[in-house]
Amino acid sequence: MTSPAPVDSGGNDYDEKYSDLDEFHAKEVARDQSRGKRGRKRAALKSQRGSKNKSEKGRIISRSRGKYKVQVGEEIVPCFIKGSLAGFESPVVGDYVQIQRDGPRGVLVAVEPRENVLSRISEEGRNQARTLAANIDQLVIVLSVQPFPPRWVLADRLLCLGELEGFDSILVINKWDLISPEEEEEVEEIEALYRSLDIPVYRTSASTGLGVEEFGELLKDKTSLLGGHSGVGKSSLLNVLHPEMDLAVGHVNRATGKGRHTTTLAKLVRLPNGGYLVDTPGFREFGLGDVEPAELGRCYKDFRPFLGSCRFKNCLHLDEPGCRVVEAVEDGDLSNFRYQNYLQILSGLLYGG
Numbered sequence: 001m002t003s004p005a006p007v008d009s010g011g012n013d014y015d016e017k018y019s020d021l022d023e024f025h026a027k028e029v030a031r032d033q034s035r036g037k038r039g040r041k042r043a044a045l046k047s048q049r050g051s052k053n054k055s056e057k058g059r060i061i062s063r064s065r066g067k068y069k070v071q072v073g074e075e076i077v078p079c080f081i082k083g084s085l086a087g088f089e090s091p092v093v094g095d096y097v098q099i100q101r102d103g104p105r106g107v108l109v110a111v112e113p114r115e116n117v118l119s120r121i122s123e124e125g126r127n128q129a130r131t132l133a134a135n136i137d138q139l140v141i142v143l144s145v146q147p148f149p150p151r152w153v154l155a156d157r158l159l160c161l162g163e164l165e166g167f168d169s170i171l172v173i174n175k176w177d178l179i180s181p182e183e184e185e186e187v188e189e190i191e192a193l194y195r196s197l198d199i200p201v202y203r204t205s206a207s208t209g210l211g212v213e214e215f216g217e218l219l220k221d222k223t224s225l226l227g228g229h230s231g232v233g234k235s236s237l238l239n240v241l242h243p244e245m246d247l248a249v250g251h252v253n254r255a256t257g258k259g260r261h262t263t264t265l266a267k268l269v270r271l272p273n274g275g276y277l278v279d280t281p282g283f284r285e286f287g288l289g290d291v292e293p294a295e296l297g298r299c300y301k302d303f304r305p306f307l308g309s310c311r312f313k314n315c316l317h318l319d320e321p322g323c324r325v326v327e328a329v330e331d332g333d334l335s336n337f338r339y340q341n342y343l344q345i346l347s348g349l350l351y352g353g
């Protein structure tokens with residue numbers, strides 16, 4: 001089922017940003033396998049001797065075909081599904097599960113209810129929502145001031161995704177060391193706008209270390225979906241926090257991404273000091289594929305107070321008569337900055353791109 005890796009398209013290289021995390025994940029699993037052989041035998045014996053059907057709680061960190069890897073405490077247990085669970089519900093990465101030991105392996109016997117899911121992403125194209133991952137605490141959107149201006153439209157697009165899926169979202173503006181005084185003034189205004197929407201905004205620099213500690217606190221013990229265009233410094237920030245992760249920095253193209261486009265859908269990458277990053281190749285599509293254009297306005301939380309009052313129920317807030325959103329922008333009750341971003345995202349939904 002492996003298809004040839006498409007040629008990297010140069011600038012639009014969202015794929016590479018996760019390939020280094022991929023590698024880190026693989027190393028972790030390998031390390032666990034060599035470390036855990038003896039321990040696991042012991043655990044297996046113990047489970048055979050003692051409470052045979054006792055289940056243990058774990059969390060799915062990867063899934064490939066019918067096979068799962070489940071983090072149970074410090075151990076990674078290869079698991080499969082029992083007949084009765086198969087077909088009933090398909091567990092995904094991030095699910096909290098109950099497993100029962102069966103020798104060195106485990107059997108998934110139950111899936112706990114999900115807090116939320118990431119499902120809007122599709123590699124195949126529009127209208128192909130799939131559940132990719134579950135129980136995500138936050139969406140961390142990394143932007144950078146170089147090239148200026150930061151890609152605020154992308155930020156808004158990801159914020160919309162967060163709204164749809166019910167994730168808390170956070171903005172991180174990296175490469176702050178490169179900002180000029182004029183740019184700083186402009187960005188400050190935009191920061192204030194997002195903060196007024198209850199979206200926290202952080203400033204970081206992987207070069208000077210500015211804000212990196214706070215960034216680390218943000219990720220600690222949480223399950224985070226890390227978003228943002230390639231080159232903004234996601235890997236660099238993680239490397240400053242966790243040099244042992246040793247992630248590749250700079251432009252890495254897909255040729256190095258061994259094992260991409262396998263049936264593995266998403267992974268959880270465990271951070272050395274607690275917490276997980278959700279690593280999903282599909283995330284590069286920025287997943288608003290299955291949003292109806294007329295629903296986009298609802299993803300903009302600042303639009304919501306006005307939405308019920310448009311003349312047309314399916315108003316796109318474009319140029320329809322009696323549109324309350326446009327009126328609010330004209331009256332200065334809604335940010336024109338956000339509205340312009342909205343128009344760009346809408347145009348992507350309507351016309352593709």
Ligand SMILES: Nc1nc2c(ncn2[C@@H]2O[C@H](COP(=O)(O)OP(=O)(O)O)[C@@H](O)[C@H]2O)c(=O)[nH]1
Nearest residue numbers: 175205206207230231232233234235236249250
């Ligand atoms: N000046 C400066 N450069 C940075 C900073 N963070 C990352 N970079 C550089 O930006 C480039 C892309 O960084 P990388 O971490 O690979 O970005 P990613 O694609 O988001 O993972 C690299 O050349 C980094 O050295 C920063 O805070 N300041």
Ligand SMILES: [Mg+2]
Nearest residue numbers: 016017234235
């Ligand atoms: Mg990277």
Ligand SMILES: [Zn+2]
Nearest residue numbers: 310315317323
């Ligand atoms: Zn309207």
